[in-house]
Amino acid sequence: MQLGMIGLGKMGGNMAARLREKGHEVVGYDVTSPERDVDTLAGLVERLAAPRVVWVMVPAGEPTAATIAELGELMDEGDLVIEGGNSHYADDRVRAKALAEKGVGYLDAGVSGGVWGRQNGYGIMVGGPAEDVEKARPIFDSLVPDEGVGFVHAGAVGAGHFVKMVHNGIEYGMMQAFGEGYELMVASGLVDDVPGTFESWREGTVVRSWLLDLLSRALEEDPELSRLRGYAEDSGEGRWTVQAAVDLAVPAPAITSSLYARFASRQDDSPAMKVVAALRNQFGGHAVHRAETSDDIDV
Amino acid sequence: MQLGMIGLGKMGGNMAARLREKGHEVVGYDVTSPERDVDTLAGLVERLAAPRVVWVMVPAGEPTAATIAELGELMDEGDLVIEGGNSHYADDRVRAKALAEKGVGYLDAGVSGGVWGRQNGYGIMVGGPAEDVEKARPIFDSLVPDEGVGFVHAGAVGAGHFVKMVHNGIEYGMMQAFGEGYELMVASGLVDDVPGTFESWREGTVVRSWLLDLLSRALEEDPELSRLRGYAEDSGEGRWTVQAAVDLAVPAPAITSSLYARFASRQDDSPAMKVVAALRNQFGGHAVHRAETSDDIDV
Amino acid sequence: MQLGMIGLGKMGGNMAARLREKGHEVVGYDVTSPERDVDTLAGLVERLAAPRVVWVMVPAGEPTAATIAELGELMDEGDLVIEGGNSHYADDRVRAKALAEKGVGYLDAGVSGGVWGRQNGYGIMVGGPAEDVEKARPIFDSLVPDEGVGFVHAGAVGAGHFVKMVHNGIEYGMMQAFGEGYELMVASGLVDDVPGTFESWREGTVVRSWLLDLLSRALEEDPELSRLRGYAEDSGEGRWTVQAAVDLAVPAPAITSSLYARFASRQDDSPAMKVVAALRNQFGGHAVHRAETSDDIDV
Amino acid sequence: MQLGMIGLGKMGGNMAARLREKGHEVVGYDVTSPERDVDTLAGLVERLAAPRVVWVMVPAGEPTAATIAELGELMDEGDLVIEGGNSHYADDRVRAKALAEKGVGYLDAGVSGGVWGRQNGYGIMVGGPAEDVEKARPIFDSLVPDEGVGFVHAGAVGAGHFVKMVHNGIEYGMMQAFGEGYELMVASGLVDDVPGTFESWREGTVVRSWLLDLLSRALEEDPELSRLRGYAEDSGEGRWTVQAAVDLAVPAPAITSSLYARFASRQDDSPAMKVVAALRNQFGGHAVHRAETSDDIDV
Numbered sequence A, B, C, D: 001m002q003l004g005m006i007g008l009g010k011m012g013g014n015m016a017a018r019l020r021e022k023g024h025e026v027v028g029y030d031v032t033s034p035e036r037d038v039d040t041l042a043g044l045v046e047r048l049a050a051p052r053v054v055w056v057m058v059p060a061g062e063p064t065a066a067t068i069a070e071l072g073e074l075m076d077e078g079d080l081v082i083e084g085g086n087s088h089y090a091d092d093r094v095r096a097k098a099l100a101e102k103g104v105g106y107l108d109a110g111v112s113g114g115v116w117g118r119q120n121g122y123g124i125m126v127g128g129p130a131e132d133v134e135k136a137r138p139i140f141d142s143l144v145p146d147e148g149v150g151f152v153h154a155g156a157v158g159a160g161h162f163v164k165m166v167h168n169g170i171e172y173g174m175m176q177a178f179g180e181g182y183e184l185m186v187a188s189g190l191v192d193d194v195p196g197t198f199e200s201w202r203e204g205t206v207v208r209s210w211l212l213d214l215l216s217r218a219l220e221e222d223p224e225l226s227r228l229r230g231y232a233e234d235s236g237e238g239r240w241t242v243q244a245a246v247d248l249a250v251p252a253p254a255i256t257s258s259l260y261a262r263f264a265s266r267q268d269d270s271p272a273m274k275v276v277a278a279l280r281n282q283f284g285g286h287a288v289h290r291a292e293t294s295d296d297i298d299v
Helices: A010-021 A041-047 A062-074 A089-100 A114-120 A130-135 A137-143 A159-188 A194-200 A210-221 A237-248 A253-265 A271-283 B010-021 B041-047 B062-074 B089-100 B114-120 B130-135 B137-143 B159-188 B194-200 B210-221 B237-248 B253-265 B271-283 C010-021 C041-047 C062-074 C089-100 C114-120 C130-135 C137-143 C159-188 C194-200 C210-221 C237-248 C253-265 C271-283 D010-021 D041-047 D062-074 D089-100 D114-120 D130-143 D159-188 D194-200 D210-221 D237-248 D253-265 D271-283
Strands: A002-006 A025-029 A053-056 A080-083 A105-112 A123-127 A151-155 B002-006 B025-029 B053-056 B080-083 B105-112 B123-127 B151-155 C002-006 C025-029 C053-056 C080-083 C105-112 C123-127 C151-155 D002-006 D025-029 D053-056 D080-083 D105-112 D123-127 D151-155
Touching: A002 A010, A002 A041, A010 A025, A010 A114, A010 A137, A025 A041, A041 A062, A053 A062, A062 A080, A062 A089, A080 A089, A089 A105, A089 A159, A105 A114, A105 A130, A105 A159, A114 D271, A123 A137, A123 A159, A123 B194, A130 A137, A151 A159, A151 B194, A159 A194, A159 A210, A159 A237, A159 A253, A159 B159, A159 B237, A159 B253, A159 D271, A194 A210, A194 B123, A194 B151, A210 D271, A237 A253, A237 B159, A237 C237, A253 B159, A253 B253, A253 C253, A253 D253, A253 D271, A271 D114, A271 D159, A271 D210, A271 D253, B002 B010, B002 B041, B010 B025, B010 B114, B010 B137, B025 B041, B041 B062, B053 B062, B062 B080, B062 B089, B080 B089, B089 B105, B089 B159, B105 B114, B105 B130, B105 B159, B114 C271, B123 B137, B123 B159, B130 B137, B151 B159, B159 B194, B159 B210, B159 B237, B159 B253, B159 C271, B194 B210, B210 C271, B237 B253, B237 D237, B253 C253, B253 C271, B253 D253, B271 C114, B271 C159, B271 C210, B271 C253, C002 C010, C002 C041, C010 C025, C010 C114, C010 C137, C025 C041, C041 C062, C053 C062, C062 C080, C062 C089, C080 C089, C089 C105, C089 C159, C105 C114, C105 C130, C105 C159, C123 C137, C123 C159, C123 D194, C130 C137, C151 C159, C151 D194, C159 C194, C159 C210, C159 C237, C159 C253, C159 D159, C159 D237, C159 D253, C194 C210, C194 D123, C194 D151, C237 C253, C237 D159, C253 D159, C253 D253, D002 D010, D002 D041, D010 D025, D010 D114, D010 D130, D025 D041, D041 D062, D053 D062, D053 D130, D062 D080, D062 D089, D080 D089, D080 D130, D089 D105, D089 D159, D105 D114, D105 D130, D105 D159, D123 D130, D123 D159, D130 D151, D151 D159, D159 D194, D159 D210, D159 D237, D159 D253, D194 D210, D237 D253
Parallel strands: A002 A025, A002 A053, A053 A080, A080 A105, A123 A151, B002 B025, B002 B053, B053 B080, B080 B105, B123 B151, C002 C025, C002 C053, C053 C080, C080 C105, C123 C151, D002 D025, D002 D053, D053 D080, D080 D105, D123 D151
Antiparallel strands: A105 A123, B105 B123, C105 C123, D105 D123
16 A cells, blocks of 8 residues: 655664565655655655555654644545654644544554564554554554564554553563673673573573573674673653553552663762762761771661 | 483473483483382482483472482492582582582583473573583483574583573563563553553564563463462572672662562562551551541651 | 631641741631631632732642632732642642742742641741742741751742652652561561560661651550551652652662552552463463472473 | 670770770770780680670671680680671571580670760660570660660570661661652752752651761761762671561562662673663664664664
């Protein structure tokens, strides 16, 4: 079928390529990419036959919001917007409502798989009305690894991004668990072959997983991870997961501690731990006298 | 090759069966199982040709300790004991030393895969001297899913059980992450198809993994997990992982919070939370006057 | 000085009483309390001499929002509203801006001390312009335990409630730490005199604190806390603290785990732990066969 | 009464001074201190009149073990050893048993208060037989802040150090909670007067405590804690508390996360976070291509 793809970065560009390989007609637009087929959003809408289906795959936040607002101006009743970026599920509901006033449909689609998705296929999680899902079904079927797998219509508008957010929260927890396991092995001094241990786990064990495959691959390239710093960004989805946990009164200690470990990894110096250090100094009497032996400190 | 297998439960019995299918001669012994080939440990040792290789696969703790002590009495120089249960890595070193005095070798082998291992193969992680590992190589090669995968010689004695322990610690973290994700979806009221969401993640996503496969299978059988209580045992390996983290000064918050979540799941009533409740009552003035409105409490 | 007090519950009522004892003229209003001096908000505003100072001490959320909106209608340029409840600091800024359009000032005041405050005095943390703080200074001076202590002008509008929120977050962590310590003592079976231990800590130790005093008092009344369930509400401030931590990328594991422990204490059955239980069952092969021995489980 | 004091460092020396001020006869011994009254342990035992009472206040671990072993050689039936350092409660039981064979009594005494104890008095928590506690009662009564407070006979041998350990675990949680609160205030950019806020909390609030007094004092001396690094040691007691929690199946997330925060504060680079970083790189395809935009990363 025909699809407009807005955003031709690593995600949107690869998805467009995969869809074309599967026989779809994709008209691509991007603010800067030379690979775009049209030069403006208006041009994109013009090029598509009504009822149009447009997939938005631009950075989360302001760019996505602005793109969808502009599409709302340009599109007509019966058209459909699929927001495939990492929007917050609450924003989806606001946008869907705004577009609905003009008769334009809205689906939120969480997409997992990274740059590997072009060859392996993507996991796709969609929220929105069933009839809109059906309109875009051929697109979803070509994005997933194989027809019938890797797709879920999770619920009403917002449900797609909600479950994608949860997916990423789980991912945080899994990554942290592997990280902690790695550090334990390294710190123990007992394990002569850490990369080989992870490699061996790829078959037969309980922890076998794609993340383990990736970790094993990373350790093959850099057995002591010496080219990396222990510094990890977070991308917003982890924060949203924790905020949802707090809002819903769901205890989520593993996911939350994974997020906090990333926060801590980015600190040169921790103000909280300065307080702990300051208090330990105070136990010693005067701040100018730093405590020297264990018997001053275990107060 | 010839192998003595002590313990013919779900793990040992299945391993013996797999080894026999692969052409090994396994002489099995078990305290109670009718499928044993010999009636005593002494009988087992007698039946095996020297130099003997004996795999111990009995419950951790006292049964394993007693079995290995008795083997130490019965076996001769050049024989080899492989402890395949869930021993603590520190115990391995003590046992290896004791057996070494008599010239009996010792390998510790962590085994992962559960009852699925018979058909899928097992992950095997071994600690001990390289020459002893070579003696038992044909056995390891037949236990793993395919030759060349699923096996690691992790280091000296104790390293096999250490990495198996870490493997289980990571497993705790992964299971908890999936649990938290599930609870978030259920609590949100937004997700109409929770089982379908997990099922969809099995292909193309970052969290695809054997645990996810199992979870999807469990949700197929019982979509709301209504036949289960939120009550989880822990098996010792998780505790050891946390204790190792503390000993090694490795922050392991995700694994630890997974263990603590299991502890909490088994409490009918939490003494710690009684204290919190008692303090909240105290804020209200006299304990007999329970605080009634939010303005008393947010003190 | 003259003050209007809106809300005569345990907090507002006691504060009014303390202020009157200190010689202030307090005109009280409450939706239901028979102790109110005027019957309507309009009546309250009418009774006060301009420029008026009104303290709002009603339940957080809708009641506070509605009260302040109505005051905005009724009050005049030069008047001052002090919001003393548990508002979110972001709401303070919105309200202050709205009132400022009419020339009405706004201070946010976090108040700590509970019902004990009437006799002990309250901790008061204020946000807003310095000149407005000065207008209400006599009131603040009479609410605190002693002139010169227990008061801070923390910053601009919102800062008062922000630091009160942080105060409560710290309080969560302290309460949880005492709870964990209590449970450790009880679970150990080693400590014959748990109430006496807490009592002994009240002097000379590092953990001496008002919360410890309260805990000791609670244990005196009910040495095994047998009259309480391990069930703890949370009041919103703890959630806000965690959300602020996430927004600000501040790792706050102790406060967060305290909040999560309260969440968990209120669950009859944990969906997350059902997932863990379901996965453990799956290791055993078929869900109908529950794993029975440790050797199936430590996979 | 007469007491032998072994170890005249900041703790033992101050305690000896306080006891002398209260009229006791203290004979002091220390490996190096010029303030010692005798030059050898044997000399100390000789100088004391039987039945002797000796307080051991030397660094935990080997020095304490060696001192008590030597005392076991030197002392006679009816004598009493009080171990006042930070021993593990399990070691107390072993030592008490060994001394009992010779008829020498043993008490374990947890001591809290740091260098402030000389003037304020110490918190004292004792484990052992009641009759031995009575023998040393005059000493305990002089060490506590005031007769009748600050002392508990917590239970049998080991109970004193167990509750001291729990006390320190709680202390870790409280310190961490204050640290997190401090960091939130600093990170918010909303709070103009952070030291003043802590100072204001010292009266009237729920979090008022000796640790808050110390923190306020530290902030008075160094308002931005700029002379300190966010680096905190741990002293063993926190680790033991977590290990006890794991052994006893007590969820202790607040105390544990406080310990882990100290571990993390001492790492220049976190191996665990290298794994997280490595995995994030892998999402981007090849490790040589670092992910650049949010759309590659939120996979």
